[in-house]
Structures are given as C-alpha cells and as structure tokens.
Amino acid sequence: MNVIRLQDAVRVHHGLRRRHARLALLAVLPLLAHCATAPRLGGIETSHALPPGTDSPLDAAAERALRVDTAARDDASAPRAPADPRGLSAVTLIESNALAYAYRASTAQQAVRSLDVQYYIWHADLTGRLLATELLRAAERGVRVRILVDDIDGRAKHDLFLVADQHPNLEVRLFNPFYSRSGILGKVTEAVLRGTRLNRRMHNKAWIADNRVAIVGGRNIGDEYFGASRHSNFADLDVLLAGPVVADVSRSFDEYWNSPNAVPVSRFEGRPPPPGALERLIADAEAWRERKAESPYVETLEEAQRQIGADVAGDASRVLAAVRLLADDPKKPDERGDGLPTSTVLRGLAPAIAAARDEILIVSPYFVPRSSGAQGLVDMVESGVRVAVLTNSLAATDVAAVHTGYARHRRDLLRGGVELYEMKQQVDGTGGHSQISVTGSSQASLHTKAMVIDRHWVYVGSMNLDPRSANINTEMGVLLESGRFAEQLRANFGRIAAPDLSYRVELEGGEGLVWYDQVDGEARRLEREPDASAGRRFTVTVLRLFPIESQL
Numbered sequence: 272m273n274v275i276r277l278q279d280a281v282r283v284h285h286g287l288r289r290r291h292a293r294l295a296l297l298a299v300l301p302l303l304a305h306c307a308t309a310p311r312l313g314g315i316e317t318s319h320a321l322p323p324g325t326d327s328p329l330d331a332a333a334e335r336a337l338r339v340d341t342a343a344r345d346d347a348s349a350p351r352a353p354a355d356p357r358g359l360s361a362v363t364l365i366e367s368n369a370l371a372y373a374y375r376a377s378t379a380q381q382a383v384r385s386l387d388v389q390y391y392i393w394h395a396d397l398t399g400r401l402l403a404t405e406l407l408r409a410a411e412r413g414v415r416v417r418i419l420v421d422d423i424d425g426r427a428k429h430d431l432f433l434v435a436d437q438h439p440n441l442e443v444r445l446f447n448p449f450y451s452r453s454g455i456l457g458k459v460t461e462a463v464l465r466g467t468r469l470n471r472r473m474h475n476k477a478w479i480a481d482n483r484v485a486i487v488g489g490r491n492i493g494d495e496y497f498g499a500s501r502h503s504n505f506a507d508l509d510v511l512l513a514g515p516v517v518a519d520v521s522r523s524f525d526e527y528w529n530s531p532n533a534v535p536v537s538r539f540e541g542r543p544p545p546p547g548a549l550e551r552l553i554a555d556a557e558a559w560r561e562r563k564a565e566s567p568y569v570e571t572l573e574e575a576q577r578q579i580g581a582d583v584a585g586d587a588s589r590v591l592a593a594v595r596l597l598a599d600d601p602k603k604p605d606e607r608g609d610g611l612p613t614s615t616v617l618r619g620l621a622p623a624i625a626a627a628r629d630e631i632l633i634v635s636p637y638f639v640p641r642s643s644g645a646q647g648l649v650d651m652v653e654s655g656v657r658v659a660v661l662t663n664s665l666a667a668t669d670v671a672a673v674h675t676g677y678a679r680h681r682r683d684l685l686r687g688g689v690e691l692y693e694m695k696q697q698v699d700g701t702g703g704h705s706q707i708s709v710t711g712s713s714q715a716s717l718h719t720k721a722m723v724i725d726r727h728w729v730y731v732g733s734m735n736l737d738p739r740s741a742n743i744n745t746e747m748g749v750l751l752e753s754g755r756f757a758e759q760l761r762a763n764f765g766r767i768a769a770p771d772l773s774y775r776v777e778l779e780g781g782e783g784l785v786w787y788d789q790v791d792g793e794a795r796r797l798e799r800e801p802d803a804s805a806g807r808r809f810t811v812t813v814l815r816l817f818p819i820e821s822q823l
Contacts, residue, residue: 308540309450311538312534315538317529318525319529320385320479320522320525321384321385321415321481321482322482323482323518324383324384327483328381329378329381330483332381332483333513335584336361336513336514336582337359337360337514358515359591359592359594360512360592360594361512361513361584361590362511362590362592364508364509364510364588364756364760365486365508366508368496368497368504368505369498369574370579371486371490371496371497372401372402372497372572372575373578374583375478376402376405376572377576378480378484378583379402379405379408379480382409382480382481383412383413383414384481384482385414385481386409386414386478386480387416387477387478387479387524388406388418388477388478388479389475389476390419390421390476390477390491391420391421391423391474391476391491392424393420393424393491394491394493396494397499397566398492398494399494401560401569402492404560406418407553407556408557411438411553415441416438416440416442417442418441418442419445419446419473419533420443420444421474422445422449426448426452429539430544431552432445432536433537433541435552436536437544437549438549443535444528444534444535445533445534445536446472446473446533446601447471447472447604448534448539450465450539452539468604470822471604471743472745473532473604474734474745475523475527475746476491476509476733476747477524477747479517479520479521479524482517484513484583484584485512485516486509486511487509487596487731487748488507488720488748489507489719489733490507490718496718497572499568503696504715505715506694506718507719508720508721510731510749510751511584511589512749514591520596523596527601532601532602532605590753592751593751594750594752595749595750595751597615597730597749597750598745598746598747599615600613600615613741613742614734614740614741614742614746616734616740616747616748619750620730620750623730624724626724627651628725629656630659630725631651631658631723632661633659633736634661634662634721635660635720635736636662636663636668636718636719636720637677637736637737638662638735638736639676639677644736645683645689646683648660649683649686649688652687652689653687653688658688659689659764660690660691661693661717661764661768661773662691662693662694662717663693663694664693664695664696664774664802664803665800665803665807666801666807667694668716671807675819679815679820682778685778686778692774692776693774694773695773695774695788696715696802720733720734720748723760723761723764727753728757729750730748731748732746732748733746733748738821742821770787770794771790774786775787785797786801788801
C-alpha cells in the first residue's frame with residue numbers, strides 16, 4: 272500500500288511539474304510574441320515598372336545593342352531552344368567581378384526614370400555602400416528607386432533601410448520578413464513559432480535600369496561578389512540584357528514587389544527616424560564616397576567603368592539571341608511541393624535538358640542531386656550524353672553542410688559515368704582567375720550557377736541544383752540560345768576543371784574515391800578529401816548522420 276501511495280505521489284508531482292511548465296510557457300509566449308508583432312499590411316499600394324522611353328542614355332545604349340550585325344548575331348541555322356518567341360535580345364556575359372560592379376554602377380548613374388533592384392543579400396561593406404550611394408544619388412536626381420531585399424539580410428539593416436525609405440523617390444520592401452526587427456529574443460521566438468515559414472527565402476538577383484537594361488545572374492551585393500574582399504572572393508557569372516526580355520524581368524520584379532510577401536519597411540512597429548536623418552544619411556554617404564575615392568579597389572572600379580564607356584547595354588562581346596526568363600512564382604514560399612511542380616525555373620529547364628543528345632555541363636556551387644536527380648543524370652549518360660559537373664570541393668565550399676548532401680551521391684554518379692570536378696579553394700594569379708580578385712586575395716570559391724546543353728543552349732541564374740533551390744527558395748535565371756556563349760562557357764568549364772584549379776574525382780576498386788590534381792606541374796593522387804582540415808572533415812562526417820538533405 273505504501274509503495275502504491277508513493278507511486279501515486281510521484282505521478283502527481285510529475286504532473287504538477289508538467290502543468291507548471293506549460294503555464295510558464297503560456298505566460299512567457301505573449302511577452303515573446305510582443306517582440307515579434309506582425310507588420311501592418313492594410314492599404315499597401317501597388318506599383319509597376321515605368322515604361323521604357325526614347326531619350327535617355329540607356330534608351331540609346333539599348334538601341335545600339337539591338338542593332339543586328341554579323342558580329343553579334345548567332346548562327347540562325349542552329350537548332351532553336353525553347354526561348355522568347357517575340358524577338359532577339361542583346362546579351363553580354365559578365366565574368367569579371369570588377370565589370371560586374373561597373374555595369375551596375377554605370378547603369379545607376381545613367382538612369383533617368385527608374386531603378387528596380389532585387390537581391391537576397393546586400394552587405395554594408397565597401398561595394399554594398401558604394402552601390403547604395405549610387406541609388407541614393409539617383410533618387411536625388413528624381414529617379415524612382417525600388418529596393419526589394421530578402422529579410423534574411425535586411426533585418427540587420429532595418430534602421431538604415433527605414434531612413435532611406437524616407438526619400439520621396441525611394442522605397443524599400445522586405446521579402447518574407449521577420450516580425451521582430453532587432454535582438455535575439457524575438458528572433459528565437461519566431462524560430463519556434465514561424466520556423467517553417469521563415470526557412471523559405473527569396474534568392475533572386477535582378478538589377479533593372481530605366482526598364483531598358485537588366486542584370487540577372489548569381490551575384491549578390493557585397494565585396495566577395497565583386498572581387499573586393501581581402502580574404503575570399505567568389506567566381507561568379509551574370510548576364511547583361513537589353514531587348515524584349517527586359518520587360519519580362521520587370522514584370523517578374525513587379526510580381527514580387529506587389530506580392531503579400533513583400534512588406535514595406537515602414538510598416539513595422541517602432542520609432543520613426545529622427546528629423547534630419549535622411550539628410551544626414553545622404554551627406555554621410557557622399558562624404559564616405561569621397562574618402563574611398565583613392566582606395567586601390569575604387570580606382571579599379573573606375574577603370575572598369577571607363578572601359579564600359581557608353582556601351583552599358585553591351586559592347587562588342589554581346590550577342591543577339593533568343594532569351595527566355597525563368598522566374599519562380601513569389602507565392603512559392605506559401606506552397607509545399609516536391610520540386611518540379613513548384614519550381615518554374617526547373618520546369619523551364621526540363622525540356623532543354625530532356626532534349627540533350629550530346630553533352631550537358633553543369634556548374635553548381637551547391638550540388639545536391641538527391642537519389643532521383645543522380646539517377647536522372649546516370650540515365651542520360653546511358654543514353655549517350657556526356658554529363659560533367661563542376662562544384663566546390665570540401666576545402667572551397669562556404670557551406671560545409673551542403674557537402675554532405677553531395678558526397679552521399681558521389682559514388683553512384685561516378686559508377687554511372689558522370690564526370691565530377693571539384694574546384695580548389697586556392698586560385699593563384701597565374702591560373703587564369705585574376706578576375707576573381709583585384710585586391711590580392713588568393714582564396715576563391717565557386718558561386719556560378721550555369722548550364723551548357725549540346726553546345727548551344729545556356730542557362731545562367733541564381734538556382735543551384737539542390738533541394739533548397741527546387742523546393743524552398745525562389746529563384747530566377749535566363750535560358751538563351753547561343754552557340755557562341757556556349758563555346759565560351761565550355762572553354763571556361765575546361766579551364767576551371769583543369770588539374771591546376773580543380774580536382775578530378777574518380778572511383779577506383781568499386782568503392783574507393785580518389786582525387787587527381789596538379790601542383791607546380793606535379794600530378795597528385797589523394798585518397799581523402801583534399802586540402803580540407805581535419806575539423807571540416809569531421810564536421811561533414813557528423814552531419815551526414817542527420818536527415819538534413821531536404822534542407823540543403
């Protein structure tokens with residue numbers, strides 16, 4: 272009897288503890304929720320891209336770029352891709368990091384009507400502040416400026432965006448925002464209450480000037496994307512566009528801008544900026560710009576802008592090609608799917624991939640094919656198509672966790688005949704990658720997202736071949752028909768995949784992975800993840816034990 276009573280007492284005690292814990296949680300949640308109050312969403316005005324004109328410098332540059340000539344026109348007899356049926360657009364590949372900055376700065380300086388910019392990340396570093404200053408200067412000239420930034424990065428710059436938003440010609444909206452605007456407490460609360468929702472981000476990148484010229488591709492706004500970092504920079508790729516496809520880029524921007532997921536920065540609770548804050552911001556930005564004018568990198572940027580000159584819509588390296596914009600629906604964060612049904616980018620690429628008969632070259636810094644994707648690539652090899660993939664090595668990747676999803680499928684891919692190349696972290700100035708950095712940094716990481724199909728179709732955009740791009744984040748890019756650019760990217764693929772810049776992964780003895788490369792002219796054969804620290808290898812080994820592949 273005493274034992275029974277003791278057991279009852281223990282059960283009652285545990286029950287009271289659980290009840291008290293629940294009551295404590297219920298009592299704390301309202302306080303935490305107060306730190307994460309939803310923004311006011313009523314009465315948000317819609318706006319749309321201003322129509323292109325005829326009398327601005329960018330109008331003239333776009334018209335020059337669209338002139339059909341033998342040098343620019345691709346071979347019209349080549350097989351056609353599923354592309355823009357309304358006409359040809361002018362396309363310039365932007366590989367140089369310095370030129371990638373220069374095209375953005377030059378188009379901002381020459382814009383007279385509108386600047387619409389959409390980015391996943393906008394750092395407050397040298398290049399981020401320089402480009403932000405160009406947008407402020409444009410707004411001061413009377414240009415309408417719309418800035419749409421994903422809140423994964425925007426939250427930390429809320430006060431700065433709020434001040435800039437005070438300008439009558441400039442508006443900032445945040446995509447899928449956190450309700451809390453500062454501090455760790457509100458952020459942790461939202462991770463508990465809205466974690467699934469906040470996991471879905473806008474990964475798109477677009478820069479549109481006067482609805483005449485657009486830049487789409489893989490680069491965010493920040494030093495590592497423009498070769499300005501002294502520590503590590505990205506090898507990346509954008510396309511400069513003029514012609515019919517620019518209207519499509521503007522329509523996509525409008526869809527995101529007017530989406531319920533895009534919230535004006537002014538709609539959050541909090542204190543308004545103090546009087547004179549905007550004037551001080553503009554004055555400080557101009558003073559800061561003057562102070563930085565003598566820095567070596569700014570001198571390099573100015574030289575790149577002089578190189579561009581008046582040809583901000585593309586110089587002699589442009590081609591006239593059929594181009595199709597591929598952009599996910601801004602409602603994608605509200606949906607759940609298995610990839611293809613919700614990803615407009617994947618749906619747009621699928622016909623061109625399925626039609627491949629000769630070769631597919633894939634460049635994806637984060638490459639997580641999953642079992643179905645790996646089998647699809649193997650099936651293509653069995654049908655006679657060469658499939659080669661260039662991705663980051665474990666030593667080079669900036670997100671080691673992603674390597675676990677890739678490494679899990681390496682053996683199956685290699686058994687099936689897929690070629691795998693992993694870019695090294697160290698890239699010296701003699702390796703043909705001097706465009707990665709102009710500040711002396713020797714470290715580089717692959718950030719390019721591109722595909723070349725049958726030496727004729729080219730994809731460039733923001734989408735990695737991984738579950739996050741397919742199912743979770745929104746993405747965008749362009750599919751274009753250009754034998755010339757296909758050959759240019761094939762040559763770059765071969766150069767980067769060469770043994771001085773990348774490892775070639777092979778399967779020996781049925782199971783053993785080996786890496787081949789070359790250092791100082793000497794061939795190497797390695798039997799474990801090359802040049803990666805023991806700590807990084809251990810981290811990846813541990814992460815492979817967790818079911819996180821769907822989030823990579």
